[in-house]
Amino acid sequence: MTKLRAVKGMNDLLPEELGRWRRLESIFRETAERYGFGEIRTPLLEPTELFVRSIGEATDIVEKEMYTFHDKGEKNLTLRPEGTASCARAYLEHTVGAREAITRWYYLGPMFRRERPTRGRYRQFHQAGVEVYGDPGPFIDAEIIDMLVRFLSELGIVDLRVLLNSLGDQETRQNYREALIRYLEPHRGSLSADSQRRLETNPLRILDSKAPEDQAIIEDAPSILEHLSEEDQAHFDGVRRTLDRLGTPYEIEPRLVRGLDYYSRTLFEVQGRGGELGAQNALAGGGRYDGMIEELGGKATPAFGFALGIERLLLAMGEAEDESRPRVMILAANDEARVEAVALARELRDAGFNIETDLRGTSLKSQLRRADRSGAALAFILGDDELARGVVQWKRLEGEGSGESPREGIASVVAELLGQKVG
RNA sequence: GUGGCUGUAGCUCAGUCGGUAGAGCACUGGAUUGUGGCUCCGGUUGUCGCGGGUUCAAGUCCCGUCAGUCACCCCA
Numbered sequence: 001m002t003k004l005r006a007v008k009g010m011n012d013l014l015p016e017e018l019g020r021w022r023r024l025e026s027i028f029r030e031t032a033e034r035y036g037f038g039e040i041r042t043p044l045l046e047p048t049e050l051f052v053r054s055i056g057e058a059t060d061i062v063e064k065e066m067y068t069f070h071d072k073g074e075k076n077l078t079l080r081p082e083g084t085a086s087c088a089r090a091y092l093e094h095t096v097g098a099r100e101a102i103t104r105w106y107y108l109g110p111m112f113r114r115e116r117p118t119r120g121r122y123r124q125f126h127q128a129g130v131e132v133y134g135d136p137g138p139f140i141d142a143e144i145i146d147m148l149v150r151f152l153s154e155l156g157i158v159d160l161r162v163l164l165n166s167l168g169d170q171e172t173r174q175n176y177r178e179a180l181i182r183y184l185e186p187h188r189g190s191l192s193a194d195s196q197r198r199l200e201t202n203p204l205r206i207l208d209s210k211a212p213e214d215q216a217i218i219e220d221a222p223s224i225l226e227h228l229s230e231e232d233q234a235h236f237d238g239v240r241r242t243l244d245r246l247g248t249p250y251e252i253e254p255r256l257v258r259g260l261d262y263y264s265r266t267l268f269e270v271q272g273r274g275g276e277l278g279a280q281n282a283l284a285g286g287g288r289y290d291g292m293i294e295e296l297g298g299k300a301t302p303a304f305g306f307a308l309g310i311e312r313l314l315l316a317m318g319e320a321e322d323e324s325r326p327r328v329m330i331l332a333a334n335d336e337a338r339v340e341a342v343a344l345a346r347e348l349r350d351a352g353f354n355i356e357t358d359l360r361g362t363s364l365k366s367q368l369r370r371a372d373r374s375g376a377a378l379a380f381i382l383g384d385d386e387l388a389r390g391v392v393q394w395k396r397l398e399g400e401g402s403g404e405s406p407r408e409g410i411a412s413v414v415a416e417l418l419g420q421k422v423g
Numbered sequence: 424g425u426g427g428c429u430g431u432a433g434c435u436c437a438g439u440c441g442g443u444a445g446a447g448c449a450c451u452g453g454a455u456u457g458u459g460g461c462u463c464c465g466g467u468u469g470u471c472g473c474g475g476g477u478u479c480a481a482g483u484c485c486c487g488u489c490a491g492u493c494a495c496c497c498c499a
Contacts, residue, residue, distance in 0.1 A: 005490080060497050064424080082499085111499080116424075118493060127499060194496075210496080259498060269499095282499060309499025333457050366451065368459040383457055397459070 009115075009123025020314055024155060025108060028128045031151045032106040035143075037130055040105040042086035044112075048078040054085040054292055056261025058201040065113040079112035084262070084289070084305055087131045092298045096133070103133040120280030120312045129286070129307035136302040137288060138238030141266045145239075146248045148270065148284055148306055157316045159273045160283065162249060164239070165256040166265050167204075167224060168232040170291065173264070176227040177203055187217045207255040223254040235265050262289040266304070272316040283316060284308035327354045328414060329371035329397075333364055333383035341382050344392070344410070351411040353418075372397050378417055 006012055013021065029039070048068050055062050067079040080086055087105055090096075096103050108128045117123060130147075132140055145162065152160060167173055180203050188196060192211035199206065207218055228236065243250055256267055267287035286306025293301035328348065332341040338359045345355045356376065358367040364381070371379040381393040392410055394417065395402040405413040 008490085065497085113498080115497075116495095117491095118495095121498075125499065129499095205497095208497085279494065280498080282497095285499070307499060312499060331458085362451075363453090364457050365453095365455085365459075370450095370459085372459040379459080381458070385457080393458090395458075402458090 007123070009117035011122060011124070020317070021310070024310060024313060024317070025128070027154055028108065028151060029106070031147065031154065032130060035104070035130075035147050037104040037106040040087060040090060040107050041109070042080075042083075042090050042107070044080055044110065045077050046080055046086055046089065048076040050085050050089055050296070051078055051081060053295060054088060054262055055082070056202075059259050059261055061113060061259065065115055067112050067114055081113045082111055082260075083107050083109070083127055083129045083307055084131060084292075087305075088292050088296055088303070091131075091133055091301075092293065092296055097293075097298065097301055101134050104130070105132075106130045118280070119278040120309070120315050122311060126310040127307045128310060129305060131303060131305040133293070133301055133303050135304065136290070137266065137304060138235045139242050141239045141288060141304055142242030142246065142248075144286075144304060144306065145243065145250075145268055146246045148286075148308070149248050152270065152283070152313070155313060155317055157272060157283070157313065160316075161251060161271045161273070163253040163256050163269045163271065164243075164250045165224070165253050165267045166228060166232060166236040166239075167257075167263055167267050167287075168228050169264055172224075172227055172229050172232050173204075176222070176224045179222050179227065180204065180206075183221055184217070190217060202261070204257045205259065208257045208259075218255065221255075225252070225254045232265060239266055258285055258287070262292045262295075263287045264290045268306070270308075272312065277312060277315050280312060280315075282309070283312050327356060327374070327376040328378045328380060328418075329367075329374060329376040330355060330357045330380045330382070331364060331367040331371060332357075332359065333381070335361070337382040337384070337387060340387060341380075344380070344382070344407075348411060348414060351414070353411075353414055368395075378414070 032039075048066070051066060052062055057063075061081050066081055069077060071077050087107065091103065091105075106129065109126065110124050111127050112124055114123055115121060130144065132144065145164075149160075149162060152158070168176065181199065184191070184199055184203065184206065188199060190213060191199070191206070192209060192214050195206045195209050195211065195214050198209075204224075206214065207221065209218065225236075240250075250268070253269075256269060258267060258269065265288045269285040270283045271281045272283045273281070284306055286304070288302070288304045290300070290302045292303055293299070330341045330345050332338040338361070341357055341359060345357050348355045356374065358370060360367075364383075368379060376397055379395045379397055381395070383393075386393055386404070386407075390407045391404045392407055392413075393402070393404045394413075396417070
């Protein structure tokens, strides 16, 4: 209908839906802060190089999903496709590691990936996440995974699976990679086209493939868990022991790989099972990336974190009703009364109440109908009669009840009326 | 990037065999000279996504295109 539309995959969020967003965001902030995290905000735009080096050249994100452009022909910039790289960059840029042994950051905001949009997946989407620097684990890994699960349950999302795996350290992964290639090479011809390509670029990703022709081959592939070094194994056991002690349920999934290159050792994903989610059931994912800071030019610093998709959480939450806060709608019968309505509204707002007016000049019937549907608790009515007698007429909009009160000191009447409703 | 489905009023949708467009909701006026929810009566709202073709005639048939949506891939 209209020619000017929002860009594909990028959505406006109207006040009706933002109630749920704000509730989710504030619970996330509260949870993160209870766990000792401080908020960080980084730019939406970063040098392209940052993502190429941290996320990995052969990943889907870097290969085909980034919004990249030249800034006046000079710098090559990219809209951030995820949050971890920017945090790592900021951690280095402000030499945070030199000032404190352990750093706990959380973030919240829009990310951008140029994919074909579908249910639960958009080109501008929103993530919340946390990063911990300076703790090699394994106990912190479990603490943070547990924090995520508790946050989700506070939102009412309890129908979920926590998938857990270990990718080992660099050396383990190199050994496993070779073993995997040795195993896959004879089957090369039977693999899907994508997987054949990944055999060269990123063989571990083949484990993640959902192509039917790959399934039987993957089924019998060697498991990375059998290639863990002694240290890797001790780390993995530490994570599991702590989760067991906390009673946080998880499932070992040796084929969990995920599409980012930077992970080492602990890797996990939380999947929702609600029907609203469609095929996009990955609610959150994360793990350990001990090599990233060094890769970006810092000194070796252990790191752990996760990110969750806000749109998907909202889908998994279903339609929770918005708690409508008590409000008063002020109506007026004529222009003279409308002048007074504005003055009355300001007075009550100054007293701390949420007030809305209806000053259009339609019939009182129409104004009342709108007040009723607005979810307001009270309607105040001003007309010639009320003005002459120095009173305000009030009506309860939920249930019965009406009356009038002196215009003087009306604020305490509002408090009483709303208080009665709540109490 | 690939495939399916859908584009008609602000929203949800109907529109027969091709004959120049409708319902419900919403909004609004009235029944009730200034009083909500229920009911009744009236009123406003259209680039039928866009472009082309066939036809005396296209919302309807054909082609193209754009958009939305779902799924694949992958991820949050």
